[in-house]
Amino acid sequence: xxxxxxxxYNTLTRAKEDFRPIDPANVRMxxxxxxxxxxxxxxxxxxxxxxxxxxxxxxHLYGNDCVTYVRNITDVDDKINARAARDFPGLxxxxxxxxxxxxxxxxxxxxxxxxxxxxxxxxPRATENIAQMIAIINQLLAKGHAYVASGNEGRxxxxxxxxxxxxxxxxxxxxxxxxxxxxxxxxxxxRNPGDFVLWKESAPDEPGWAGAFVEGGASVSIHGRPGWHIxxxxxxxxxLGETFDIHGGGLDLIFPHHExxxxxxxxxxxxxxxxxxxxxxxxxxxxxxKMSKSLGNFVTIxxxxxxEKFGGRKWPGEVLRLAxxxxxxxxxxxxxxxxxxxxxxxLEDWFAGLKDVVSSAPSESVIAALSDDINFSMAIAExxxxxxxxxxxxxxxxxxxxxxxxxxxxxxLKKELSANYDAAVVASLVDARIAARKAKNWAESDRIRDExxxxxxxxxxxxxxxxxxxxxxxxxxx
Ligand code: AMP
Ligand code: ZN
Numbered sequence: 001x002x003x004x005x006x007x008x009y010n011t012l013t014r015a016k017e018d019f020r021p022i023d024p025a026n027v028r029m030x031x032x033x034x035x036x037x038x039x040x041x042x043x044x045x046x047x048x049x050x051x052x053x054x055x056x057x058x059x060h061l062y063g064n065d066c067v068t069y070v071r072n073i074t075d076v077d078d079k080i081n082a083r084a085a086r087d088f089p090g091l092x093x094x095x096x097x098x099x100x101x102x103x104x105x106x107x108x109x110x111x112x113x114x115x116x117x118x119x120x121x122x123x124p125r126a127t128e129n130i131a132q133m134i135a136i137i138n139q140l141l142a143k144g145h146a147y148v149a150s151g152n153e154g155r156x157x158x159x160x161x162x163x164x165x166x167x168x169x170x171x172x173x174x175x176x177x178x179x180x181x182x183x184x185x186x187x188x189x190x191r192n193p194g195d196f197v198l199w200k201e202s203a204p205d206e207p208g209w210a211g212a213f214v215e216g217g218a219s220v221s222i223h224g225r226p227g228w229h230i231x232x233x234x235x236x237x238x239x240l241g242e243t244f245d246i247h248g249g250g251l252d253l254i255f256p257h258h259e260x261x262x263x264x265x266x267x268x269x270x271x272x273x274x275x276x277x278x279x280x281x282x283x284x285x286x287x288x289x290k291m292s293k294s295l296g297n298f299v300t301i302x303x304x305x306x307x308e309k310f311g312g313r314k315w316p317g318e319v320l321r322l323a324x325x326x327x328x329x330x331x332x333x334x335x336x337x338x339x340x341x342x343x344x345x346x347l348e349d350w351f352a353g354l355k356d357v358v359s360s361a362p363s364e365s366v367i368a369a370l371s372d373d374i375n376f377s378m379a380i381a382e383x384x385x386x387x388x389x390x391x392x393x394x395x396x397x398x399x400x401x402x403x404x405x406x407x408x409x410x411x412x413l414k415k416e417l418s419a420n421y422d423a424a425v426v427a428s429l430v431d432a433r434i435a436a437r438k439a440k441n442w443a444e445s446d447r448i449r450d451e452x453x454x455x456x457x458x459x460x461x462x463x464x465x466x467x468x469x470x471x472x473x474x475x476x477x478x
Contacts, residue, residue, distance in 0.1 A: 004371040006061060008246070009330060011254060011278040012170055016373055019277065021245050027058050027067045028244035030236040030275065032253055033123070035074040036104035037083040039300040040111055042320070042335055043250075043284040043291055049321055050281045050329040050374070051248050052117040056401060057370045060362070069120040070239045072232060073108075075101040076126045076207060076225055093205055101125075111301040113425075114317035115324075116403035124235045126226065130209045132234035133226045137198045139268040141215050146198055148215050148222075149189040154201030155222050157213060161194040164263050170278060171255035196260050197227035229260035236274075237265065247275035254280060282327075286335045299335075306454070311337035318404055319344045325376045325402075346380075350387050350399060360393035362401040426457055430472050433459075437470060 006019040021027040031051045034040055040048075051071075058067045080100055081093065088096035105125075112119075126133075137157055140146035145163045149156055161167045161175060168174050175194060187193070201224040202208030211222040226234075236244065242265070249258065258278065265274040286297040303309045304320055323343040327333040363386060369378035379402070386395040399405065429448050436445040449459060458477045463470060 003061065004368045006057070006371045007373055008277050008279060009373045010276075011251075011280050012273075012276075017277070019245075021062070022243065022276070024062055025066050027062050027246075028240040029055065029058070029067070029069050029246040029248065030232070030240055030244060031069070031071045031120075031247075032232055032249040032257065033071040033073050034104075034108050035077045035079060036101045036108060037077065037080040038104060039302050040108050041291065041298060041300050042286075042304060045111070045115060045301050045320065046281050046284050046324055046329075046333070047248060047250050048112050048117055049115055049324045051279075052112075052115075052403060053325065053370065053374060053376070054246070054248075054279075055118060055120070056403060057367070057374070060367065060401060061371075068122070068240060070122045070124065070236065071120040072235045073101075073105050073123055073125045074228065074231060075105065076231070077228065081206060094207055097207060107302060111305070114305050115301065116317055116321045116405070118403070122239045124239060126231040126235070129231070129234045129238060130226065132238050133230045134199075134209075134211055134213070136230065136234055136237065136264065136268045137211075138213055140198065140264065141213055143267065145263075145267040147191065148213065148220050151187065151189050151200070154203070154224070155220075156189075156197050156201065157199040157211075157222070158190060158195040159198055159260065159263060159267075160191055161196070161263065162192045164267055167194075167263055168259060170262055171259045173255060173259075196229065196256065198230050198264070199226055200224050229257055230264055232257070232261045233264040233268070233274075236261075237269070242269040243271050243273055244275050246277045246279060248279040248281075251280040251282060254278075281329045282332045284333045284335055287337075288334055291335075306451075311340065315340055316344075318347055321403060322347060326380065328376065329374055347404070350383060350395065350404075353392060354396050354399075357392045357396050359396035359400055362398040363391075363394050366398045366401065422455070426452065426455070426474060430459070430474055434470055434472055 007016050008019050009016045029051070031047060034044055048071075051069075055067065055069045058069075075097075080097055084091075084093060084096035084100045088099055091099065109119075109123075137146060140159065141148075141157070144160075146157055146159050149158055175192065199211050199213075199222060201222050206225070208223045208225050211224050213220045213222065236247070247258065247261075262274045266272070285291060286299060289295055289297055291298050299310050301320070304315050305317060306314060308314060319340055320343075323335070323339045324333070326339065326343065363382055365382040366379045369375045369382060372378070379398075383395060383398060386392075386398065429452055433445045433448040433452075436442075436448060452459060452474070456477050457474050460473045460475075461470065462473070
């Protein structure tokens with residue numbers, strides 16, 4: 001069978017299209033990542049898992065070294081500031097913000113790993129790309145696409161949506177619709193109610209950077225912080241170039257976030273497109289209802305993995321992954337205990353006989369199914385067929401390709417340690433625990449020990465007889 005053509009649904013054209021990378025030697029994908037102020041919920045896990053599958057497919061089709069996947073960390077945002085002030089009232093705001101963003105970003109990385117996701121090639125942070133944002137804002141000012149105005153909370157640099165002839169192509173909203181839309185408040189300092197913030201002035205106690213801008217030949221300095229949309233234009237440009245292949249995220253991001261990213265990047269760099277293909281995952285709800293804190297059905301990835309909050313038990317990351325992928329990524333998904341139980345049963349069946357099987361090449365039919373706009377149900381049907389017909393090396397290779405490769409299932413879903421992968425994870429956790437103990441952060445060291453115990457790892461603490469340094473050795477409890 002020859003390699004199938006990859007076809008992807010493109011929100012920009014509302015059609016499934018053949019995928020043709022700009023440069024097959026470097027296929028470039030950007031996905032909007034989390035704003036790191038709180039634990040990621042299971043809805044946030046959907047783009048993480050869906051685009052991981054696409055990343056794995058692209059690597060399979062074009063070669064592991066021929067794909068660049070960038071997923072950002074938004075670590076400057078007013079929600080973060082509010083959380084930092086609430087949780088660390090005794091600390092200076094910038095230190096408190098660092099505490100919140102570090103802790104949350106690390107939790108997100110460990111959640112993504114538990115869900116079987118590969119690390120993106122680059123995970124840039126907004127706060128490390130401020131100079132790039134300022135440079136793009138200056139390009140927009142120079143070309144008449146932005147202006148400085150005085151808003152309610154200080155000066156702002158705003159994007160002038162009226163300066164872009166075809167603003168609104170992604171969301172198919174034109175400026176008249178937006179003016180009629182009740183959600184955009186008419187603010188007197190804006191030329192158009194749809195104009196959005198590129199940069200806004202910070203109060204002395206808020207996080208801020210020196211913003212040096214030039215408008216109409218005059219220098220303007222605004223100690224401030226970036227708007228949300230400019231972050232992604234800057235980070236995608238830095239790591240993927242002025243135009244790239246795929247841009248992804250949840251469908252709530254189509255407007256205004258992605259529309260405004262497109263406006264900024266196209267107007268600053270002068271291209272007809274920012275990314276060729278725009279992909280959006282559908283929304284997740286829980287047991288038939290919108291997930292919300294007030295309904296009490298809000299569930300974080302971490303709670304599913306490590307507590308008994310959902311369905312009265314913990315769920316392995318692989319079960320969450322399969323449950324997420326069973327529904328086509330563009331459809332809404334209903335997250336239910338029943339669907340997790342079914343996913344678990346399926347994994348048990350598939351992995352029952354795989355322990356000592358050496359994997360071969362993944363099934364061509366699985367690749368073909370994924371190549372049809374990630375038709376995961378078709379891939380699952382093929383996995384069932386491979387399992388029934390005893391084509392176990394192909395089954396195992398296909399499961400590995402799909403990211404079900406971290407833990408091997410023995411009977412009763414007991415996680416077995418696969419030596420090559422997990423030894424590295426254990427070693428890094430053991431190191432992190434030693435660091436926590438040295439810092440006298442006992443809560444964190446206990447948390448890591450519990451995590452290791454849950455993985456079946458027994459720790460033995462001791463002291464080096466010569467140096468007196470703390471040493472920890474470990475073994476797998478069988
Ligand atoms: P946020 O941190 O809210 O910007 O969200 C991070 C990512 O998760 C974005 O791609 C969102 O579109 C996505 N997302 C948020 N909530 C849900 C949900 N309930 N279902 C699916 N995706 C979601
Ligand atoms: Zn973004």
